[in-house]
Amino acid sequence: MNHDNVLVVGGGIGGLSAAIALGSNGSDVTVVEKQADAHSSVYGVGIIQPANALRALDMIGCSDACIAAGYPAEGWGRMLDADGTVVREMPGTVIEGASYPPMNGLTRPKLHEILTNSAIEAGVDIRYSTTFESLETRDEFVDVVLTDGTKERFDLVVGADGVNSKVRPHVVEKDIAPRYIGQSAYRLNIPADPEIDRIVLQEGPEGMAGFVPIGPDLAYLFYNAQMDRPRSDGRDLAEELRAHLAPFGGLTARIRDEYVTDSDAIVLRPEEALIVDAPWHRGHIVLLGDAVHAITPHLGQGAAQAIEDGVVLADVLAKHDDLEAALADYTDRRYERCKLVVETSLAIGEWEMGRLANFDNVAATNHVLEVMAQPL
Numbered sequence: 285m286n287h288d289n290v291l292v293v294g295g296g297i298g299g300l301s302a303a304i305a306l307g308s309n310g311s312d313v314t315v316v317e318k319q320a321d322a323h324s325s326v327y328g329v330g331i332i333q334p335a336n337a338l339r340a341l342d343m344i345g346c347s348d349a350c351i352a353a354g355y356p357a358e359g360w361g362r363m364l365d366a367d368g369t370v371v372r373e374m375p376g377t378v379i380e381g382a383s384y385p386p387m388n389g390l391t392r393p394k395l396h397e398i399l400t401n402s403a404i405e406a407g408v409d410i411r412y413s414t415t416f417e418s419l420e421t422r423d424e425f426v427d428v429v430l431t432d433g434t435k436e437r438f439d440l441v442v443g444a445d446g447v448n449s450k451v452r453p454h455v456v457e458k459d460i461a462p463r464y465i466g467q468s469a470y471r472l473n474i475p476a477d478p479e480i481d482r483i484v485l486q487e488g489p490e491g492m493a494g495f496v497p498i499g500p501d502l503a504y505l506f507y508n509a510q511m512d513r514p515r516s517d518g519r520d521l522a523e524e525l526r527a528h529l530a531p532f533g534g535l536t537a538r539i540r541d542e543y544v545t546d547s548d549a550i551v552l553r554p555e556e557a558l559i560v561d562a563p564w565h566r567g568h569i570v571l572l573g574d575a576v577h578a579i580t581p582h583l584g585q586g587a588a589q590a591i592e593d594g595v596v597l598a599d600v601l602a603k604h605d606d607l608e609a610a611l612a613d614y615t616d617r618r619y620e621r622c623k624l625v626v627e628t629s630l631a632i633g634e635w636e637m638g639r640l641a642n643f644d645n646v647a648a649t650n651h652v653l654e655v656m657a658q659p660l
């Protein structure tokens with residue numbers, strides 16, 4: 285079976301990672317991205333990269349650049365109470381035989397730039413402002429009509445088009461969709477601060493505030509708020525966020541009073557979750573990333589899992605001549621790992637919303653970090 289000619293739908297974190305891995309293995313890879321350029325779909329805020337994300341990025345030659353451009357922290361995180369007193373340290377997990385920091389913080393635009401440049405170096409053809417009009421599965425390939433008017437035949441189509449995937453209904457039942465979990469995240473970039481030298485979480489009476497260093501000069505603030513699915517029209521995000529942060533003392537109070545002033549600088553995003561039952565492919569179409577396992581931000585693992593998907597997909601395709609066997613192997617290697625992350629992230633969200641008693645979020649986080657440190 286030949287799987288040399290691959291279409292990746294979606295040039296986000298997972299799609300670009302898969303494209304680099306497949307392109308480096310010698311496949312002809314085309315990425316179609318509906319946005320107009322590399323940065324149009326990316327918010328200017330930051331991203332948490334746990335050690336397992338760095339390992340997967342290393343496998344596609346991108347970890348050094350991420351660490352050089354980011355903030356490699358000496359520990360995973362620290363928990364503060366609402367007044368700002370340190371209650372717990374979270375050292376994070378070491379990956380055996382490797383020297384990745386337990387957490388690297390990076391801006392999303394920088395991550396996109398690194399992945400895009402690597403994809404181009406791997407010979408990937410990235411077409412912006414383009415998506416598919418139709419996918420027709422044949423026995424040995426997929427006929428695709430693209431919105432630029434071209435008709436092309438691919439051995440494999442990879443649906444990496446995110447949480448609202450249009451490829452997903454070609455693989456699983458049409459009514460399978462992510463659900464809004466009842467929390468949304470406010471995020472705001474702030475100048476670097478000596479107190480923010482790893483993920484700093486501060487537990488308030490109604491939600492979790494947090495801080496992440498994302499470069500020598502930059503950090504970001506996030507706040508997970510319980511609310512109905514947010515609409516974007518006419519909101520004063522700075523006023524809302526200040527109100528949410530009013531009960532806090534310590535670090536959060538200081539940052540609130542100094543920097544939460546400009547609504548235009550604040551990003552508010554709904555948190556959605558999904559784990560699709562195996563298999564994650566039908567015929568010659570396969571899903572990865574948020575398209576098949578949407579992960580809420582509570583463990584900073586969504587992008588990490590999307591990158592791992594891309595690396596494992598390229599690995600199974602290199603190992604198996606038979607496409608069906610390769611894609612079955614892909615889901616086998618990915619499903620339980622992603623399910624653990626989806627479900628633990630959801631549990632942390634439930635606990636933050638006061639719906640889960642006797643839950644230890646630090647122990648749950650440590651458990652996931654330990655499992656993620658195991659080989660892919």
Ligand SMILES: Cc1cc2nc3c(=O)[nH]c(=O)nc-3n(C[C@H](O)[C@H](O)[C@H](O)COP(=O)(O)OP(=O)(O)OC[C@H]3O[C@@H](n4cnc5c(N)ncnc54)[C@H](O)[C@@H]3O)c2cc1C
Pocket residue numbers: 293294295296297298299316317318319325330331332333414415416444445446447448449450469553554555556572573574575579580581584585586587588589590
């Ligand atoms: C508030 C918040 C904070 C988060 N923080 C973290 C974090 O710190 N660390 C972490 O690891 N994860 C984090 N995540 C999760 C992470 O952002 C996602 O899991 C990750 O981006 C998934 O990658 P993806 O490539 O699957 O999807 P995406 O990154 O969403 O990429 C999908 C791409 O496909 C394109 N696209 C969509 N539809 C089409 C189409 N029909 N045709 C062509 N292109 C299309 C989009 O424009 C986009 O470029 C967070 C999520 C949220 C909501």
